[in-house]
Amino acid sequence: MRAKIHLLALLALLTVLLMPTTLGAQAGTPQLRIADIDTSQFPTLQLAVNVSDTSGNPLPAPSAFAVTINGAPVEGISVVPTRRQVAVVMVSDLSSRMSDRGTGFSRRFDDMLPRIKALTDQLRTAGHYASLITFDSTVQVAHALTYDLGAVSNTLNRGNSALIFEPAANGGDNYPLVEALLAGVEQLVAADPTMPLALVLFAAGEPSPTEVGALRQQLDELRAAGRPVRLLVIGFGSDNEGEYNEFPAGPGSLRQLAEEDLNGTFIGVGIEPLDETTRREIEAQFTALGNLANQYNLTLSASDVPSGEATIAVSADGASDSVSFDPGEIPPRFDVIVDTRSFQDEVRIAINTSFQQAELERVEYFLSDMPLATVTEGPEFIFRLEAYDATFQQQFPPGDYVLSAAAFDTNGNHSRSTNTIPMTVFSPPPPPTLLETAMSYWWVVLIVVALGGLAISGFMRPRQRRVVPIFTKGDPPTVEHGAQGDLTMQYQPPADAPQEYQPTGIPTKRFDKRWFVEVIEGDDDRGKRFELNEGRHFNIGRSSPSEHPPEFLMASPLVTKGGHARLSLLHNGIELVAGASRNGTFVGNDQRELLANSHHILRDNDVFWLSRGVKLRVVKEDV
Structure with missing residues (x-):
């Protein structure tokens, strides 16, 4: 009986000692509440989350937040502590x-x-x-x-x-x-x-x-x-x-x-x-x-959430809260993209979609709000424009315009592109003159003249009859002396007999001049050297994903993609044709600017500029 009394007294003492701890634990139980949800930038969601105990007392920052939408975990959550008004x-x-x-x-x-x-x-x-x-x-x-x-x-x-x-x-x-x-x-x-x-x-x-x-x-x-x-x-x-x-x-x-x-x-x-x-x-x-006032702002993306009501849940340190939200039918959100800021030759226009609730069915492109084209084939809705097409030039005369787009989805929603791009339409280059055409075919004239000379020299050469001796295998070679020089004759095996290769040691004849372009200023391209003997026309510029790479590839961001300028090898030098680059093309050490599509003849040691920061020099060398 006495032992039972001691046991009851011990239990009562433990109860008294542990009671404050139990009450403190209950008071410190975390309680999480989603105070606000902002869907104005959907699919980006912003949540305001409060963490306190059940009495409203603030608690230390949670170790981590976890978010689910319709039960699916959401990755890439940004958590920013902030303060609000009390x-x-x-x-x-x-x-x-x-x-x-x-x-x-x-x-x-x-x-x-x-x-x-x-x-x-x-x-x-x-x-x-x-x-x-x-x-x-x-x-x-x-x-x-x-x-x-x-x-x-x-x-x-x-x-x-x-x-x-x-x-x-x-x-x-x-x-x-x-x-x-x-x-x-x-x-x-x-x-x-x-x-x-x-x-x-x-x-x-x-x-x-x-x-x-x-x-x-x-x-x-x-x-x-x-x-x-x-x-x-x-x-x-x-x-x-x-x-x-x-x-x-x-x-x-x-x-x-x-x-x-x-x-x-x-x-x-x-x-x-x-x-x-x-x-x-x-x-x-x-x-x-x-x-x-302590609060936590959570930013996350709900780009995979379809239209209609959804449930978002936030949890941290054993506490959680959930709310339902319905952003409604949200129109698509996208950017219009183009590989150049000027309409010259072929131009590629497309869109980059950042959000869509439903499949896009068409995209309409505009120049200064005037219809340019309608494309129905996604997902990029690429439109390729021939800028020098007569119909396009008539509808959009040379000048400055603003490129934009509108996208329509299968839910009947539509929106304009989140960006616009300033564009410039240029006139087609003038047709070459008769002299330029003739000069561009100089090699044909050279071949005709050479063939004519060979034919005339062949007719004028006196013909001589001579008896060719017959040799057999093993006979020594015979040397004959004549006005045209010494002639050595010796036995040659039949054509179908196996023969050993005998190198002649005579070099192949090449052109006696070569033309080069050297980059002498420009941190990204300094020291580059290009030879112009492999073709007639050479584009020089940066690489562009929508165009054929230029023959002379540059790295400097000052140089326009595709074709900043064009070089043509002529009999009297190199012809430089300026492109429609916003950074400009210049000639001479004093940087005289060339207008778009204008021509200039470069000779040995002449210099020209792609923008005012990339300097190149023309060099002619003997073979």
């Missing part, structure tokens, strides 16, 4: 109870005033909202929820003639403490739904037990709606006989109201001078109210 209602007791004895020789009101001023200043500095409600025998909303906390400070400093912030001189039977708290809850209900909520009571008397139930119900409803109210009660005075003059305080009842009835926090300021521990505890509670 709504705080301050309820101040101005009844005659606050005029009784406080700490030392001060009134309870004198103990309260610096506390409520400090909280107001802190909220004002951080840019939060606040409301001030006072009560003596009646309740008065001195300041509804406002951002103008300077006006609240003015009232606390007795600068508001409509409300003298002093305790009542005479007592009354009515003490509407709970009624004042209910008025404060009404202010919180009207606050912005994204704001965290807090209710702070500065009082000395006892609340009416019969009215607490209605207050608890209001707070429970807000908590169930995902808007918990952080409650802080600071009590003043003592209820011990002899420690007050006329009105006993109610610290015990206020502690029960805060901690047991409403799941809040209580701090008592009695009659002893305020010790450092209590002072720091009050400051810490005020700081915690400011930390309610």
